[in-house]
Amino acid sequence: MSRVFTIAAGRRSKFVVLAVWVAVIFAGFAFDLPGKFADAEENDSSSFLPGDAESTQVLDVTSRFEGGEVAPTVVVFRRADGLTTADQRTIEQTRAELSDATRQFENTTPFSEPQVSEDGTTALLINEIRGTGEGDAILDPIEEYRSLTESEDGLEVAVGGPAGLSADAITVFEGINGTLLAAAGGLVIVLLILIYRSPIFWFFPILAVGFAELATRSLGYGLTELGVTVNGQSSSILSVLVIGAGTDYALLLVSRYREELRRHEDRHEAMALALRTAGPAIFASGLTVAAALLSLTLAEVNGTAGLGPVGALGIAVAILSMLTFLPAILLVVGRRPFWPFIPHFGDTASDESRGVFRRLGDRIARRPGAVAAVSTIVLLIMAAGLVDYSNGLTQSSSFRDEVETVEAQELTAAAFPPGQSAPTQIVAPADADLRAIAAAASEVPGVEAVSPRPVDGDESQVVLNATLSDDPYSTEAYDVIGPLRDAVRSVEPEALVGGPTATEYDLREASARDTRLLIPIALAIVLLILIGLLRSIVAPLLLIATVVLSFAAAIGVSTIVFDVVFGFPGADPSLPLFGFIFLVALGVDYNIFLMTRVREETLVHGSREGTLRGLAVTGSVITAAGVVLAGTFAVLAVLPLVFLTEIGFIVAFGVLLDTFLVRSVLVPALVLKIGPKIWWPSKLAREREPERPGPA
Numbered sequence: 001m002s003r004v005f006t007i008a009a010g011r012r013s014k015f016v017v018l019a020v021w022v023a024v025i026f027a028g029f030a031f032d033l034p035g036k037f038a039d040a041e042e043n044d045s046s047s048f049l050p051g052d053a054e055s056t057q058v059l060d061v062t063s064r065f066e067g068g069e070v071a072p073t074v075v076v077f078r079r080a081d082g083l084t085t086a087d088q089r090t091i092e093q094t095r096a097e098l099s100d101a102t103r104q105f106e107n108t109t110p111f112s113e114p115q116v117s118e119d120g121t122t123a124l125l126i127n128e129i130r131g132t133g134e135g136d137a138i139l140d141p142i143e144e145y146r147s148l149t150e151s152e153d154g155l156e157v158a159v160g161g162p163a164g165l166s167a168d169a170i171t172v173f174e175g176i177n178g179t180l181l182a183a184a185g186g187l188v189i190v191l192l193i194l195i196y197r198s199p200i201f202w203f204f205p206i207l208a209v210g211f212a213e214l215a216t217r218s219l220g221y222g223l224t225e226l227g228v229t230v231n232g233q234s235s236s237i238l239s240v241l242v243i244g245a246g247t248d249y250a251l252l253l254v255s256r257y258r259e260e261l262r263r264h265e266d267r268h269e270a271m272a273l274a275l276r277t278a279g280p281a282i283f284a285s286g287l288t289v290a291a292a293l294l295s296l297t298l299a300e301v302n303g304t305a306g307l308g309p310v311g312a313l314g315i316a317v318a319i320l321s322m323l324t325f326l327p328a329i330l331l332v333v334g335r336r337p338f339w340p341f342i343p344h345f346g347d348t349a350s351d352e353s354r355g356v357f358r359r360l361g362d363r364i365a366r367r368p369g370a371v372a373a374v375s376t377i378v379l380l381i382m383a384a385g386l387v388d389y390s391n392g393l394t395q396s397s398s399f400r401d402e403v404e405t406v407e408a409q410e411l412t413a414a415a416f417p418p419g420q421s422a423p424t425q426i427v428a429p430a431d432a433d434l435r436a437i438a439a440a441a442s443e444v445p446g447v448e449a450v451s452p453r454p455v456d457g458d459e460s461q462v463v464l465n466a467t468l469s470d471d472p473y474s475t476e477a478y479d480v481i482g483p484l485r486d487a488v489r490s491v492e493p494e495a496l497v498g499g500p501t502a503t504e505y506d507l508r509e510a511s512a513r514d515t516r517l518l519i520p521i522a523l524a525i526v527l528l529i530l531i532g533l534l535r536s537i538v539a540p541l542l543l544i545a546t547v548v549l550s551f552a553a554a555i556g557v558s559t560i561v562f563d564v565v566f567g568f569p570g571a572d573p574s575l576p577l578f579g580f581i582f583l584v585a586l587g588v589d590y591n592i593f594l595m596t597r598v599r600e601e602t603l604v605h606g607s608r609e610g611t612l613r614g615l616a617v618t619g620s621v622i623t624a625a626g627v628v629l630a631g632t633f634a635v636l637a638v639l640p641l642v643f644l645t646e647i648g649f650i651v652a653f654g655v656l657l658d659t660f661l662v663r664s665v666l667v668p669a670l671v672l673k674i675g676p677k678i679w680w681p682s683k684l685a686r687e688r689e690p691e692r693p694g695p696a
Contacts (some may be wrong), residue, residue: 005323007277011273015050016327021211021325028218037217038177040224042231048303053506054485058498061427061461069131071138073145074421075111076411078122079154088114088123089156094157097148105141107132117415124412124420129163135170142167146404160408160502161421165395165473168403171377172640173232180236181213184243184635190633195251195624201337202427204329205250212321213242216314217282223313229306236636236644237307237578238314244632245289245586248625249282250326252593255621257330261343271327279323281596284533285589286319291529292522292585296577299518300510304574305693310567321591325455357619361612361668368672375666379549385556388563392570393642396473400640407470417448419468419477424484424499425453426464432492434462440487441466446480481505500654511573523548526588534595535682542670542678543595547587550662551580554654562646572643579647583654586629590622590663598671607676615668626659 012609028034042048049056063069075098077083091114099110101597107130109413129141142164149157187205192202216238224230227619256278262268296308335342345588364371373665396406412421428437438450446469453463466484470476481502488495523544531538555576562568597618633655636648679685 003284005275006272008324008327009268009275009331011268011594013019014331017324017328018332019608021215021321024218025211025214028214032217033218033221034214037221037224037230038235040221041173041235041293042229048229048231049503049510050300052304053300053510054496055498055502058425058427058496058502060427061496062264062463062498064321065463070128071131071163071166072161072422073127073129073142073159073163074408074412075125075145075149076122076156076160076408077114077138078411078414079094080121082120083123083155084115090155091123091125094149096360098125101144101148102127102141104144105129105137107137108141115416119415122411122415124416126161132497139167139170145567146419156409156411157406158404160405160412164405165410166367168399168405169232169589172399176232176236177239177641180239180488180635180639181243183638184240184632185210186579187631187635188243188247188628191624192247194221195628196254197315198338198342200339203332203427204337205247205271205326206328207244208250208321208326209246209318211325212246212314212318213239215321216310217538219313219317220310222406223309228309229302230310231303231306232645233641234303234307234310236639239648240510240632240636240648241311242314242318244629245286245315245589246322247628247632248589249286249319249322249623251621251628252282253278253322253326254330256337257327259337262347265345267331270635271331275323275327277600281593282323282534283319284529284596287594288526288529288588288592289585290315291525292581295518295522295525296514296581299514299520299577300361301507301514301574302681304511304514304577316548316607316634327512355616355619357664358612358616359568360619360664361615363613364665364669365608365672367670371667372669372673375484375661375669376549378661379553379666381656383549383556384600385558385560386552389555390563390570391475391508391573391575392475393568393572393575393646394473394475394478396471397569398642399571400642400645409473413471417467417469418471418474419448419466419501422472422500423465423467424472424481424497424501426450426466426484426488426493426495426497427461428488428495430460430462432462432495436491437495438464440491442486444487445485446470446477447484457690466497466499468501472499473504478505478508479499508573514574515577515580518577522581522584526584530588530592533592534599534679536679536685538680539595539671539675539678542674543588543591543667546666546670547584547591547658550587550654550658551583554583554650554657555579556692557653558646558650561649566645568584568642568646575646575650579654582633582647582651583658586651586655587658590658590665593622593625594618594663594667595671599679599684602679607678607684608672611668611671615664619664622663626655626663630655630659 008014079087095111102108102110109128111125111127114125116123122231129138131137146159157530189202189206192205194203195428251272257271257274260273264270290312293311294308297305299305409421426441428688441447441450448467448469450464450466453465468477468480485497527540527544531537531544594614598611598614601613605613630652635654636644676685
């Protein structure tokens with residue numbers, strides 16, 4: 001097995017490794033695979049649902065009627081004290097211009113006659129855009145409509161509706177990866193310069209990370225061709241995973257390489273030893289993250305399921321790059337890039353009996369039980385913030401910046417039933433009692449009105465439009481969908497309820513189901529990997545418990561911050577699942593790095609001294625890795641979506657919590673308190689602890 005890890009350390013093989021990597025990257029660019037990966041992103045919420053979701057079935061029916069998926073555009077005109085005669089002329093003129101503009105797009109319909117509110121303050125113009133699978137099919141018409149409408153002289157105008165919302169989402173995701181890569185890359189470069197104290201060395205880990213990112217996107221395009229769903233959010237998270245995890249693995253390898261350069265004159269021998277010792281820990285840590293991500297493939301939400309294989313691929317490529325490309329390029333350039341702190345053969349290596357983390361370990365060792373208890377209480381207090389947790393984030397409140405669709409919805413809601421801009425659809429057999437269905441639906445609290453929807457095509461089914469009393473993208477509207485489905489099926493068992501609100505409702509239900517199913521599965525996977533790596537049962541159970549407690553603390557603190565500091569309306573329903581997967585997998589990463597070194601030292605020095613030496617040796621590099629990973633995830637906050645800001649904050653805070661409290665204090669305290677039994681049932685648990693030296 002050691003030969004596998006040391007392939008890149010050979011005098012000749014290092015050039016072969018570099019040649020293979022260059023060929024892979026060149027091939028990706030030659031076929032524009034990274035660009036095709038970006039083009040394959042799907043950002044329509046309905047495409048994330050499985051085929052058996054009720055709203056998806058309704059979409060299939062209405063798509064047959066309309067010749068494709070149709071999204072209404074709503075242009076709102078409003079004057080608070082009533083539309084004037086001049087306003088009415090403006091509306092008619094604008095309608096003519098908009099309808100004329102639709103002729104340049106094959107997938108749009110002319111705009112309807114104005115619908116004027118009862119109070120005479122608001123008028124709506126509505127048309128429909130048929131989706132073609134390409135973002136420009138919706139974005140281009142909406143941009144044209146908005147260029148033809150503008151507010152003036154007290155007449156407010158906004159373009160929205162489901163088509164407007166889709167266009168706003170597409171606009172947000174355009175260029176999002178470039179912004180993210182620039183911000184994350186810049187931050188990582190600064191941190192690496194500070195960590196290595198070298199103006200040169202940072203370039204090589206960044207180059208390895210860049211190669212990993214490009215290779216992941218090239219290979220990821222192949223996954224999209226196999227049917228894996230990738231959206232803007234999962235693509236952004238993928239970039240952060242590759243950059244953050246890849247940089248962490250580089251830090252851990254380089255740290256061990258520098259140790260060995262002081263002990264060995266031949267840099268090839270030093271790298272081979274570094275790969276033999278750090279390589280298995282890096283591989284196991286990456287395997288833990290990849291396995292946890294792969295559990296997401298069992299999700300009902302296609303966007304969540306798609307992140308599983310794509311994210312696991314990113315982690316696998318990052319590991320491969322850090323264990324092959326990075327060692328090979330470092331061997332080619334030699335010791336000089338470490339300037340001005342070049343590690344020379346014979347230099348004094350770091351002494352495990354000294355340093356900040358050794359002193360910290362000695363203090364913990366005096367009263368490990370008390371330290372563990374206090375640390376646990378602190379985490380439990382942080383977790384208490386969960387009592388304020390809310391999943392109130394909706395599609396219309398998911399943008400951090402103001403978007404025109406939200407403005408249009410607010411203008412509509414001021415004079416019409418809020419659901420007017422995005423009606424809920426009821427599909428029933430043509431021979432069903434439509435009056436009875438409409439009457440049953442109208443009696444459901446939250447339903448304002450029900451009317452037939454004229455459609456062409458399949459005469460075996462009909463569609464009714466239900467206008468909701470609440471904002472169609474609000475939690476109050478989502479709560480109407482369940483009772484509405486029960487009501488219409490009490491009259492017609494084959495009736496289905498769909499539309500934008502029902503789609504969001506089904507997404508939330510699927511997300512809740514995924515969270516309940518996948519968290520236990522991910523825990524079981526990580527636990528089995530830890531048992532195999534540490535050859536113990538007690539230690540893995542302990543590590544899992546600390547990481548879960550850390551996750552609860554991170555969610556608790558984040559809940560308070562989102563509410564009090566950021567003023568967010570709540571969390572996305574998928575946030576607990578994503579936060580758990582990332583924090584458990586990445587949090588266990590640091591514990592793996594710590595405990596594998598502790599086990600290595602325990603074999604020589606016994607459990608107590610092995611724990612202190614393991615903490616002392618790994619403390620600095622793991623802390624640096626934690627800061628880099630936290631900073632990388634924090635970069636998600638630069639993106640204009642609330643969900644990405646939330647996931648970035650939770651993971652960044654959770655990683656720092658793991659780095660500075662859980663891994664540095666709580667885990668060593670528990671290991672010192674339990675003693676050799678931490679390694680049960682391996683033979684280490686049965687060995688006698690060496691006698692402690694007396695106090696100095």
